[in-house]
Every structure is written in structure tokens, then in C-alpha cells.
Amino acid sequence: MRKWKHGIYLLAALGMLVYALPRLELSGAWTAATVFGIMWSALAMLVIAANLRALASDRERERRRIAAIRRQQAYSREQAAARRRSARRGG
Template structure:
């Protein structure tokens, strides 16, 4: 929970940068070097916002819990398999 505030600040900063920059980026001149840079910059800012929102929404926590459930199920299967093999050898 302590680190979440940093991600909130990062989202706000990236949004502010995007809101300031978008009106200044002109796409009327065709696909030139300057316009290409502007497009790449906007895409990068959107990626930064998306990554921080991903963390803030707790998607990583859900994924981690799902992976933990899968890991426990596999361990239980392996344990059953080992117990079965030990029963045959005795």
C-alpha cells in the first residue's frame, strides 16, 4: 500500500504532460520526423499511464494469487504422484 501513492503521482504527472503536449502536437504536416516523434511520445506517455494504472488497479495481485493457486495444485498433484509411487515400491 505504501508504494501505491507513487504510482498515483506518476499517473497524474504523465496525464498532465499529455494534456499539455497534445494541443501542441500538430499532425497536419504529414508524416515527418517531428510528427513521428510526437506520435511516439504520445504512445510512450499512454504506456506509462497504462502500466501505472495496471499496478494501481491491483491486477498484479490477482495474477499472483491465481499463479499461487496453480502452484499449490501442481504441488499437490506431485505429492499424490510420489505417494502413489512409494506405495508401489513398498
């Protein structure tokens, strides 16, 4: 599976966040450094959340479920078309 790469990305983002947080200026007046620190931290947390979601999700099961829904929709359309053809023939 490809989940190992999300684990590596997650660890890298956590490492960068742990390394940078003590060095970022996050309190005080709204200076450019404070805004940068807050935005950088938010982006790092977004990357962490995305990789956690990728690790937690079951993509293959989701793909099979969507394929089953599409097959059911195609079957329903086929049945409706058959009923219309039958009605036109007077059947």
C-alpha cells in the first residue's frame, strides 16, 4: 500500500512543527513575524491533518462502494429504458 509515504510526510511535518514552534514569534503585537508564525503553524497543522486523514481512510473500500453505486444506477437506467421500450410497443 501507499500509506507508508503519508506516515513519512506526517512525521516530517510534525518534526518541522516541533523544531519551528520555539523559534516562531507567536505572541505580542501583530507584526509581520507574528502573522508569518501563525500562518506557518496553521499550514503545518493542515498538512498534519491531511496526512492523518489519508492514513485513517480506507480508499479501496470507498472505491468499491462508489463502483457498486454506479453499477446500481446503470442498472436502474437500463430497467427504466426497457420499461419505456415495452410501453411504446404496447406491451
